[in-house]
Amino acid sequence: MLYAGKPVHRSGSSVVATAVRVLLIILPFKLIIYLLNPPVQWLVVGSSLPNFPSFKGFPISHSPPLLVPLSLCLPLSPSPMNITQLFNIANVYVLPFWALMIFLPKWKVTQRVMESYIPFVLLAAAYLYLFISSVTPENAQALSNPQLADIARFFADEKAAATGWIHFLVMDLFVGRYIYLQGQKTGVWTIHSLALCLFAGPLGLLSHIFTYWIAKKLFLSSGSETEEVAPKIVSSTSDAS
Numbered sequence: 195m196l197y198a199g200k201p202v203h204r205s206g207s208s209v210v211a212t213a214v215r216v217l218l219i220i221l222p223f224k225l226i227i228y229l230l231n232p233p234v235q236w237l238v239v240g241s242s243l244p245n246f247p248s249f250k251g252f253p254i255s256h257s258p259p260l261l262v263p264l265s266l267c268l269p270l271s272p273s274p275m276n277i278t279q280l281f282n283i284a285n286v287y288v289l290p291f292w293a294l295m296i297f298l299p300k301w302k303v304t305q306r307v308m309e310s311y312i313p314f315v316l317l318a319a320a321y322l323y324l325f326i327s328s329v330t331p332e333n334a335q336a337l338s339n340p341q342l343a344d345i346a347r348f349f350a351d352e353k354a355a356a357t358g359w360i361h362f363l364v365m366d367l368f369v370g371r372y373i374y375l376q377g378q379k380t381g382v383w384t385i386h387s388l389a390l391c392l393f394a395g396p397l398g399l400l401s402h403i404f405t406y407w408i409a410k411k412l413f414l415s416s417g418s419e420t421e422e423v424a425p426k427i428v429s430s431t432s433d434a435s
Contacts, residue, residue: 287317291313299385314368321357324360366398370391380409
């Protein structure tokens with residue numbers, strides 16, 4: 195490859211990193227689009243269906259017949275099948291990011307991916323979609339002054355439960371990303387905290403805080419003592435000479 199008259203060589207690792215980032219962006223996005231907008235099924239409406247009640251609030255008993263996407267005749271709220279599929283995809287979607295942070299923390303691909311906010315974009319979009327469809331004026335009023343019984347009734351609905359679960363996935367992954375980046379910055383061991391954060395975010399964060407305190411107390415303090423003793427040894431030897 196030539197650039198400005200000079201050959202440009204790309205290392206294998208940079209090519210792999212680019213390919214992984216593209217796949218992480220494109221594939222989940224395409225899966226969600228496919229689930230939310232399945233292959234179009236056409237419905238023939240018109241003179242063949244004179245008694246068809248309405249189409250988006252307008253009568254459609256006109257002629258000639260008209261091809262209409264069947265999805266447009268369905269309610270805009272997600273179906274139970276779409277909710278289940280979105281729930282399953284969200285669970286699988288976060289796993290590669292956790293695997294990269296836990297098993298390949300020093301890999302450049304892991305560092306580049308986790309330094310960006312790309313992992314959270316699709317999860318946040320799925321959360322927004324479910325949140326809008328699950329919140330009604332009634333439960334919004336009840337949740338404005340939340341009581342435990344009201345919250346229990348709210349999460350008894352599948353859409354609300356899926357919304358809350360994706361909320362947990364987003365926040366746990368965000369906390370895991372924080373732990374990972376802190377480990378890369380300070381050198382503190384983070385594998386156990388990340389593994390715990392995958393299943394229980396607050397406990398993983400608490401584990402990281404304790405690990406950081408212990409490491410700072412044991413290793414950083416001993417390192418500072420070494421730095422303080424070294425100048426004294428040098429000064430004493432210079433005085434003796």
